[in-house]
Amino acid sequence: MHILHCFIWVAAAYKWGDWRNFQKYYPTMLFFVLGNLTHAVIFYNFPQWFYVSSFLPHNLINIIAAFTIFPSTILLFSPYFPEKLSNKVLYILKWVTLYTLVELFFYSIGLVIYLHKWNIFWSTLHNLYQFPILKLHETKPLLAWSFCAVIFAVIILIFKLPLSSIK
Template identity: 35%
Template sequence: MYIIVRMLLWILAAWRWGDWRNWKNYQSTFLFVILLDLLYNFLTYNYPLWVYDPTDIIPNHTLNNLLVSFISYPSVVFIYLGRYPTGWVKQVAWIIFWVTLFSIVELVNNIMGLMSYHNGWNFGWSVIFYLVQLPFIRLHYKKPLLAYGLSVLIIVGLLLLFKVPVSKMK
C-alpha cells in the first residue's frame, strides 16, 4: 500500500507544484531520466545493485521500477526544473533539498523492506548518486548533448567500478 501512496503523493506534488505552463520544455528531460533508469535496469538485470523487493501489491522489481520511472521521475523533473532557483546559493540549497528528500524516501523504503542493496551498492552510494543525478537533470535541460556524453562516461565508470558483468548477459 505504501508504494501506491508514494506514487499518489508524487502525482499530487506534480499537480500542485509542477510548472504546467511550460511542461513541453521539460519533455526531453523526462525522457532522458526515464531512458537512463531503463538502461540501468537493462544493464544490471542479472547483476542488480539495488532491487525493489516484492510486495502484496507490486509483485516484482520490474513493475515497481516502471512506476518509479514513469510516475516518480517525471513528477520530480517537473517540480525540480519548474521551480529551479536563480543564484548559486539557492541552487545548491535546492539540490541539497532534493538529495535529502530522495535519501529519506530511500531510507524509508529500505527500513520497510521494500528495497535491498546488492553487489557492493549501499545507501552511501545512493546519496552520492543523487548528488550527481540532480545536477545532471539540470545539465540535460540546459545542455542535452553534454549531459548525454558525460552520462556515457559515468555509466561506463559505474559498470567498471561495480564489476557489472555486461559480457555475461543472458
C-alpha cells in the same frame, strides 16, 4: 506502499508542478526515464537494488516509478530552480536529501534491498550528480548524455559488472 509512493509524487506534481510548461520539461523527463530504464536493462542480471512487494514484481515497480515519480520530479524540481549559485547548491542538496531519505525509509521497512555492494552511500552519491545533470540536460543535452555515458562506464567498473550478465 510503492504505488502509494508513486501516487504521492503524481499528486504533488499535479498540485505544484509547472504543467503550463510541460513541453519545456518533456525532453528532460524522457532523459530521466530513459536513464533509469537503461540502467535496468544493463544491470538486469546483476541488480544493485531490488524493490520488494508482496504483489508486484521488481521490474513492474521500476517501470511504474520511472513513468510517475521521475516526470513528477522534473515538474517539481526544474521550474523552481534558483538563479543565485549558493541557492542552486542548497536547492540541489534539498532534493538530494529528499530522495535519499525516501530511499532510506523504504530500505528501513524492507521495501528496498541492496545487492552487489550497493548501499545508501552510493545512492546518495548518485543523487548528488543526478540533480545537476538533470538541470544541465535542459540547456546542454549532449553534455548531459556524455556525462551519463561516463558515469555508466564508471559504475560498471566500480561494481565489476560481468559483461556476460548484460542483456
